[in-house]
Amino acid sequence: MNLWIWLLLACVLAYAWKLVGYFVPAKLLKDPRMSRIAGTMTIGLLASLTIVNTVASGQTLAADARLGALAAAAVALAFRAPFLMVVVVGAGAAALLRLIGWN
Amino acid sequence: MKLLASPAVRVGISISIATGLYGISFGALSVTSGLDFWQTMALSLLLFSGGSQFAFIGVVAGGGSGIAAMSAATLLGMRNGIYGMQLNALLHPTGWRRYVAAQVTIDESTATSSGQTDPDEQRRGFWTAGIGIYILWNLFTAVGALAGSGLGDPKQWGLDGAAVAAFLALLWPRLKGREPAAIAVVCALATVLAVPFVPAGVPILIAAVVAALIGWFSHGRSDEGLEPDVDPYDTHHGHRHGDKNRDKPRDLHGDGNGQAGKAST
Numbered sequence: 001m002n003l004w005i006w007l008l009l010a011c012v013l014a015y016a017w018k019l020v021g022y023f024v025p026a027k028l029l030k031d032p033r034m035s036r037i038a039g040t041m042t043i044g045l046l047a048s049l050t051i052v053n054t055v056a057s058g059q060t061l062a063a064d065a066r067l068g069a070l071a072a073a074a075v076a077l078a079f080r081a082p083f084l085m086v087v088v089v090g091a092g093a094a095a096l097l098r099l100i101g102w103n
Numbered sequence: 104m105k106l107l108a109s110p111a112v113r114v115g116i117s118i119s120i121a122t123g124l125y126g127i128s129f130g131a132l133s134v135t136s137g138l139d140f141w142q143t144m145a146l147s148l149l150l151f152s153g154g155s156q157f158a159f160i161g162v163v164a165g166g167g168s169g170i171a172a173m174s175a176a177t178l179l180g181m182r183n184g185i186y187g188m189q190l191n192a193l194l195h196p197t198g199w200r201r202y203v204a205a206q207v208t209i210d211e212s213t214a215t216s217s218g219q220t221d222p223d224e225q226r227r228g229f230w231t232a233g234i235g236i237y238i239l240w241n242l243f244t245a246v247g248a249l250a251g252s253g254l255g256d257p258k259q260w261g262l263d264g265a266a267v268a269a270f271l272a273l274l275w276p277r278l279k280g281r282e283p284a285a286i287a288v289v290c291a292l293a294t295v296l297a298v299p300f301v302p303a304g305v306p307i308l309i310a311a312v313v314a315a316l317i318g319w320f321s322h323g324r325s326d327e328g329l330e331p332d333v334d335p336y337d338t339h340h341g342h343r344h345g346d347k348n349r350d351k352p353r354d355l356h357g358d359g360n361g362q363a364g365k366a367s368t
Contacts, residue, residue: 002169003163003169007138007173010150010172010177011146013176014149014150014152014176014177014180014183017181018184021183021186021208022196032325036324038181038184038185039277039325039326040286041314041318041328043274044290044314046154046179046274046277048290048293048294048306048307049158049270051295052307053165053263053270055295058165058303059300059301060298061295065261066263069265069267070264070268073264073267073268073271073272076268083121086268086271087125087265090269092261093261093264094263094265098259
């Protein structure tokens with residue numbers, strides 16, 4: 001139940017961000033700093049989410065099959081595979097590595 | 104059928120299919136992260152922003168608290184506000200349309216619209232991609248959520264690896280050139296260093312603060328990092344990685360030199 005509250009709050013705030021853009025005066029667009037921060041934060045958050053999902057297990061760091069998934073996904077992306085294919089490749093690499101005994 | 108003659112509508116439809124399809128991976132990962140079917144659907148129906156949705160379930164999957172998940176999703180949603188400003192200047196929606204437009208303001212609809220030069224095409228591109236992705240994304244989220252709940256042990260299927268791949272794929276198109284790559288590396292390092300010392304989920308927020316500070320104090324392109332996960336105009340142009348004069352829909356500030364009008368050729 002607790003998770004529902006944060007989830008719905010996240011939904012409200014996401015819509016608020018979107019809506020704010022349509023109601024702020026256009027001259028704010030001329031300040032490039034906000035848009036720059038939105039951009040650097042997008043990169044930083046996605047990089048952080050990538051690495052957390054690769055090496056973190058709760059509060060400990062671990063080197064396991066997920067590292068293989070990261071490498072395989074990078075190769076797929078370098079070959080310009082579409083998003084869904086990259087995800088399947090990542091899953092396949094992790095599953096395969098576990099099958100041959102690397103956790 | 105006249106609508107199908109519009110290049111923006113055609114691009115909008117193809118981007119809707121490509122983006123909508125990966126809703127399957129969101130749905131499947133969400134239910135294996137511990138959210139139930141309706142929580143998963145609520146994210147796709149109400150939050151509707153791929154990066155933020157993956158962020159929310161990514162934090163939950165890592166054992167993070169609800170408030171950390173909400174914070175990561177919200178910080179990642181800030182760029183949609185920037186898109187909203189750009190689209191408002193481009194399309195001037197009025198009345199109730201403004202409220203609908205806001206909900207479908209995401210990377211892909213913004214890119215489809217701003218990649219066109221003709222105002223009518225910009226409008227058609229935005230609405231086709233926005234509504235199209237909304238419908239298909241939710242449809243395929245449901246498919247993924249139903250399929251995912253029948254999978255049993257998600258690790259056996261490598262679904263944690265799928266999450267890693269999904270985040271890397273979201274990040275990848277934004278890493279063009281040295282600067283964004285450096286930001287990514289610094290934030291990844293900050294995250295790894297923070298993991299042992301703070302509760303799960305918090306390292307991601309620390310990285311967000313680091314990234315915001317970089318954005319505040321450094322001077323670089325003001326649209327760095329604002330790229331769609333799936334690029335509507337990519338297939339029409341071929342080369343994109345490492346190309347300095349990328350003809351991505353960069354012309355958001357209206358100098359009239361966006362090249363995407365060429366997408367129709």
